[in-house]
Amino acid sequence: MPELRADARRNRDELLDVARQVIREEGVDASLRDIARRAGVGIGTLYRHFPTREALLGAIIGDGVRRLSARAADLSATRAPGEALEEWLTDVARRIGTYRGLPGTMLELVWDLEAGDKDLRVTCGDMMDAGRRLLARAQADHAVRPDVTFDDVFIAVAAISGIAHKSGPDPAARVLAVYLDGLRSAGATRS
Amino acid sequence: MPELRADARRNRDELLDVARQVIREEGVDASLRDIARRAGVGIGTLYRHFPTREALLGAIIGDGVRRLSARAADLSATRAPGEALEEWLTDVARRIGTYRGLPGTMLELVWDLEAGDKDLRVTCGDMMDAGRRLLARAQADHAVRPDVTFDDVFIAVAAISGIAHKSGPDPAARVLAVYLDGLRSAGATRS
DNA sequence: AGAATATGCGGAGCGGTGCTCCGTATGCAT
DNA sequence: ATGCATACGGAGCACCGCTCCGCATATTCT
Structure with a gap:
C-alpha cells in the first residue's frame, strides 16, 4: 500500500x-x-x-464482517454450543439485514464461488469459517440436528434476513425464530 | 372488454x-x-x-396463482390439515421460485399494501385467503404452532423460495423442510 | 522559495435502460 | 372501396454503468 x-x-x-x-x-x-x-x-x-460495485460493498461491510468473526470466537468461549450458534446467527441476520439487497448478494456469494469480488469473498471466508466451527460444536452437542450443512444454514439466514427491508424487522425476527426451532428439532422425522 | x-x-x-x-x-x-x-x-x-411492469408480471403469473387457489381447496378436501398446508406451501415455493426475483416482489406485495399493481393484488388475494384457511385448519388441528400468522408464514416461504435461483433448487427445498419442521414444533419454548 | 514529478481528479462520451407521446399504418365495418 | 377506430412503431428524454484521458494539485527535490 x-x-x-x-x-x-x-x-x-x-x-x-x-x-x-x-x-x-x-x-x-x-x-x-x-x-x-x-x-x-x-x-x-x-x-x-x-x-467494481462489489469492491465498494466489500469496503462498506468489511468492518462488520470482521466483527462477526470476533463475535463467533467470543460466543464460542462464553456460551453453551447451541446458544452460541443461535445468538451468532441472529447477529448475522441483523447485520446482513442492515443494507437493503445485501442478503441477495450474500446468497450469490455462498453458492457461486467463482463470481463476485475476491476481497469480499476472502473477508467473508474468515467469518464463514468461524460460523462453521460454531455449527459443528452445536451439532456435536446435539443442540442442532445433524442433517444440515453450514452452507444451508447460512443461506437460510441470509434469505430470511432479506425480509427485514421488505416487511419490517419484526416479521424477519419471528420467521428466524421459527427456523431456529426447526434447526433444534430432531430432523428427518417426516412420516 | x-x-x-x-x-x-x-x-x-x-x-x-x-x-x-x-x-x-x-x-x-x-x-x-x-x-x-x-x-x-x-x-x-x-x-x-x-x-406497468407489475401489469405484465400479473398477466404472466395470473394463471399459476389461480391454480394455487384451486389446489388449496383440493388439498383441504383430500388431506389431513397439517399435510395439506405443507404440501400447499411447497407448491407455492416451487411456483414462486420459477421466476427469478418474483419472491422479492411477493414479499413487497404482502407487506406494503398500498404499492404495486391492483390486479396482481386482487388475484393474489384469493390465493392468500385460500392459504389462510389452510393454516387456520392446521392450527385448529394442532398440526402447526398457534403463534404464527399467515402473513409470517407466507413471507417466510417467499423468502426461502428466493434461494432457488441463487443457490439451486435443492438447497431451497432443504431450507424449506427445516422451516416446516419449525412450524410443526410447539413454539415459544425458548428457555 | 520555486520547479519537477507523480498522483488523483472530473466529466465528456458510449451504449444501455424505463417510459411517453404522437404521426402513421392497418384491421374492420359499412 | 371507403372511412374510421384502433393499434403500431420508434424518436426522444432523462437516467444508468462504466471508460478514458486532459488537467489540476499534493508532494518531493533542489
Missing part, C-alpha cells in the same frame, strides 16, 4: 460514508453516480477508488 | 410468451425493450398492452 495522497484519503472516506447511508436506504443497486454526487466528487473518482 | 383487434391479440399473446421465458431466465428486472424486440414488436406496443 503506497500511502494515499491526502486529498485521495479524504475523498475515499467521504465516499465510503455517503455510500453507507445511500446503500442502507436505497439498496445495493443504488446509483453510483448519485453517491459520487452526494460525496461531492466526480464519478471517475468513485470508480478509481472502488473499481 | 371491448374485444381486441386480431393483430393486437396476436401481439399480446406473443409478448406474454416471450416475457415468460425472458423473465424466467433474467428475472423480474429484465429489459422490457429486449422483450419487445424478441417478440418482434415495438416498445410502444408492449407498454400499451401492459402499462
Whole structure:
C-alpha cells in the first residue's frame, strides 16, 4: 500500500460514508453516480477508488464482517454450543439485514464461488469459517440436528434476513425464530 | 372488454410468451425493450398492452396463482390439515421460485399494501385467503404452532423460495423442510 | 522559495435502460 | 372501396454503468 495522497484519503472516506447511508436506504443497486454526487466528487473518482460495485460493498461491510468473526470466537468461549450458534446467527441476520439487497448478494456469494469480488469473498471466508466451527460444536452437542450443512444454514439466514427491508424487522425476527426451532428439532422425522 | 383487434391479440399473446421465458431466465428486472424486440414488436406496443411492469408480471403469473387457489381447496378436501398446508406451501415455493426475483416482489406485495399493481393484488388475494384457511385448519388441528400468522408464514416461504435461483433448487427445498419442521414444533419454548 | 514529478481528479462520451407521446399504418365495418 | 377506430412503431428524454484521458494539485527535490 503506497500511502494515499491526502486529498485521495479524504475523498475515499467521504465516499465510503455517503455510500453507507445511500446503500442502507436505497439498496445495493443504488446509483453510483448519485453517491459520487452526494460525496461531492466526480464519478471517475468513485470508480478509481472502488473499481467494481462489489469492491465498494466489500469496503462498506468489511468492518462488520470482521466483527462477526470476533463475535463467533467470543460466543464460542462464553456460551453453551447451541446458544452460541443461535445468538451468532441472529447477529448475522441483523447485520446482513442492515443494507437493503445485501442478503441477495450474500446468497450469490455462498453458492457461486467463482463470481463476485475476491476481497469480499476472502473477508467473508474468515467469518464463514468461524460460523462453521460454531455449527459443528452445536451439532456435536446435539443442540442442532445433524442433517444440515453450514452452507444451508447460512443461506437460510441470509434469505430470511432479506425480509427485514421488505416487511419490517419484526416479521424477519419471528420467521428466524421459527427456523431456529426447526434447526433444534430432531430432523428427518417426516412420516 | 371491448374485444381486441386480431393483430393486437396476436401481439399480446406473443409478448406474454416471450416475457415468460425472458423473465424466467433474467428475472423480474429484465429489459422490457429486449422483450419487445424478441417478440418482434415495438416498445410502444408492449407498454400499451401492459402499462406497468407489475401489469405484465400479473398477466404472466395470473394463471399459476389461480391454480394455487384451486389446489388449496383440493388439498383441504383430500388431506389431513397439517399435510395439506405443507404440501400447499411447497407448491407455492416451487411456483414462486420459477421466476427469478418474483419472491422479492411477493414479499413487497404482502407487506406494503398500498404499492404495486391492483390486479396482481386482487388475484393474489384469493390465493392468500385460500392459504389462510389452510393454516387456520392446521392450527385448529394442532398440526402447526398457534403463534404464527399467515402473513409470517407466507413471507417466510417467499423468502426461502428466493434461494432457488441463487443457490439451486435443492438447497431451497432443504431450507424449506427445516422451516416446516419449525412450524410443526410447539413454539415459544425458548428457555 | 520555486520547479519537477507523480498522483488523483472530473466529466465528456458510449451504449444501455424505463417510459411517453404522437404521426402513421392497418384491421374492420359499412 | 371507403372511412374510421384502433393499434403500431420508434424518436426522444432523462437516467444508468462504466471508460478514458486532459488537467489540476499534493508532494518531493533542489
